[in-house]
Amino acid sequence: MRSYLLPDFLVQVSDACIGCGRCVRECSFSALEMSGKRPKANHARCVACRRCVVFCPTGAISVQRNQVASRDNAYWPVALRSDLLRQAQTGGILLAGAGNDLAYPSIWDHLLLDASQVTNPSIDPLREPMEVTTFLGSKPAALRVAESATGELHLETELPPQLRLDTPIIIGAMSLGAVNLNVHRILARAAQAAGTLWNCGEGGLHEELYPFGPQTIVQVASGRFGVHRHYLEQAAAVEIKMGQGAKPGIGGHLPGEKVTAEIAATRMIPEGADALSPAPHHDIYSIEDLAQLVGALKQATNYSKPVGVKIAAVHHVAAIASGAARAGADFITIDGFRGGTGAAPKVVRNHMGIPIELALAAVDDRLRQEGIRNQVTLIASGGIRCSADMVKAIALGADLVAIGTAALISLGCTLCQACYTGRCAWGLTTQDPALAARQNVEEGVERLGNLLNAWSAELKEMLGALGINAVESLRGNRERLRAVGLDGETLAILGVQAAGRE
Amino acid sequence: MSLSASPAVELDATGLHYQELNARLATLAAAGSRRLVVRNVLGQRFIGTGLPGEVELELHGTPGEDLGAFLDGPTLRVFGNAQNAAGNTMSSGLIIIHGAAGDIVGHSMRGGQIWVQGSAGYRVGIHMKACPNGGPAVIVGGSAGDFLGEYMAGGVLIVLGLANGDNGRLVGNWLGTGMHGGAIYVRGEFPGYRIGRGAGQAPCDDGDRALLRAYLGPYCAEFGLDLEQVLASPFTKLAPLTARPYGRLYAGSVGEL
Secondary structure (H helix, E strand, C coil): CCCCCCCCEEEEECCCCCCCCHHHHHCCCCCEEEECCEEEECHHHCCCCCHHHHHCCCCCEEEEECCCCCCCCCCCCHHHHHHHHHHHHHCCECEECCCCCCCCCCHHHHEEECCCCCCCCCCCCCCCCCECCEEECCCCCCCCEEECCCCCEEECCCCCCCEEECCCEEECCCCECCECHHHHHHHHHHHHHHCCCEECHHHCCCHHHHHHHHHEEEEECCCCCCCCHHHHHHCCEEEEECCCCCCCCCCEEECHHHCCHHHHHHHCCCCCCCEEECCCCCCCCCHHHHHHHHHHHHHHCCCCCCEEEEEECCCCHHHHHHHHHHCCCCEEEEECCCCCCCCEEHHHHHHCCCCHHHHHHHHHHHHHHCCCHHHCEEEEECCCCCHHHHHHHHHHCCCEEEECHHHHHHCCCCCCCCHHHCCCCCCCCCCCHHHHCCCCHHHHHHHHHHHHHHHHHHHHHHHHHHCCCEHHHCCCCHHHEEECCCCHHHHHHHCCEECCCC | CCCCCCCEEEEECCCCCHHHHHHHHHHHHHCCCCEEEEEEEECCCCCCCCCCCCCEEEEEEECCCCCCCCCEEEEEEEECCCCCCCCCCCCEEEEEECCCCCCCCCCCCCCCEEEECCCECCCCCCCCCCECCECCEEEECCCECCCCCCCCEEEEEEECCCCCCCCCCCCCCCECCCCCEEEEEEECCCCHHHECCCEEEECCCHHHHHHHHHHHHHHHHHHCCCHHHHHHCCEEEEEECCCCCCCCCECCCCCCC
């Protein structure tokens, strides 16, 4: 069948080209090949990952959008029509990588933070102590303090397990399979250096990274890949993955081609076999069932570490979060509809779920109304792009945020969305050893570490400007947020006033 | 598979919450007890979870949900019925049930064995996997409910239909749906419409018969069955039609205009 599709991008090579062939070697999508002394482009294969442009020693390459004219049509955009043609030619479900890229409004961009002026002086974080230490774990409703005979005070209340983080940012779940072992090495080491946690995702934890257990949240998902006694024992915390913002309500298929010997050993499945994560957990069809798995995991880890639940932000997220809290979760990760993925049906990624901002506000409200907010640490994830998003999330009620896409961008990701092909030119979402080797672990740790440090520094700057000296005082402090351009219903859900209101 | 010669420690589970019972078992195991006999078990969950590999537990009564969840080594011998999710995500060890079992027996297990004397409920062996170092097995003496071996990715499921009280129905519907590894053996025949998408009947050859003999020998010894008599009836084998049941569900990759 003849394809009616046109290339999305055009690769152009200028006269500055010295014919070194670097671009050809860098292009993992075979969009470039040498033709004589010059690279020749197969435009259709270009995903605009920018790898060739960044690495061309003479700056001879540029990539342009293929601007073939068609009659303007605001209702039938070119991208949508291309998808229709692709489906007409294949009959398959269209896949996509990374997060939802459609132009839904971003509520973060309609929220602004307060700042101190005159009567409520700001604090200079460069010379005043600024507390951003965050504890992950269930908090008791009340504390009992007793005084000993010698007058010393001590805590009588037995605290549930707590994890101390030096900053309210953790690295969100990305599985071995979605990303490669080199990336996991970077995430683990960067988390350790920053005094925070990373999440190994649902594909198990490579044995080499077991020493990073104290920095690791391990996942238990519907496929139960790599879940065994030692996996649970070495972890800092365990997260039951019920949902993912990029693909709420559905599971995942890691195709057999990606199940290398390394992945197979870690996931504990045969090499080359499809790794199917079913949509639901086979043992969870109710909150009571969820409570049973939370209980089983607490029993398996001897009640020594937090056990949490990750849910996608969907319509009834507040009720679901309340159920998860009552099921014994010590923390709840809410993953918004902008969250990333290694592969998801495009239609699901682009059209299912709700924004994290609204979900977070609704969950925080519900848990407060029910008097159980203290029982869980709330983690907001799914499209946290910068420290401002983080600060706004904390003001809306999050205890901390998890970043995935932002972490990958720090390592070179250009959001070309070809993760599902396994050909990532930046060596992130690929199991090809030659491509994975493009991620230098030490350099990656430095890049991601720099990002985490920069966000933490910016957090302190913003707290100082707000006149707050501890991140805890910002948590759920929606009075410090104002909105521009949001309707009344959205303001009511957010619990935020319009800018200009006293 | 009899209990070893070391002296047994007895425990009475009457009135004990599961957390208390499991804590006592863990304490005894940590102190070196290797044989633990628990009487009057009544619904306590997660028994065996987190215990070290050398421990043998004898449970009298009805253990609760998730018996031996994440089990890694111990032998659990139940004199009574088990509830749902026995052997959930277990890695190794042996669960023997002198009675019937509930739903999702051996969910996602990747090693060890579960022997049920009587019948078992729905979704037995769902998403079982073959670990790199050896596959799991679930043997059900009676009948099994719907979705037996659904999403099965490895290991062996055997249904004998011996203590069959369900009007002669050996297995339920949607048998082996989405199966992409492992094998299911059913002693006897059943209508083809019960087989789900992804699974298909395969001939039971000498290799299969040797495998059945190896698995069923210790099972029959445990429950006082005549191995030769059990093996005398023909078995129906089910195997995955492909290791990639959903390989063609998606459109082609980048560059395939």
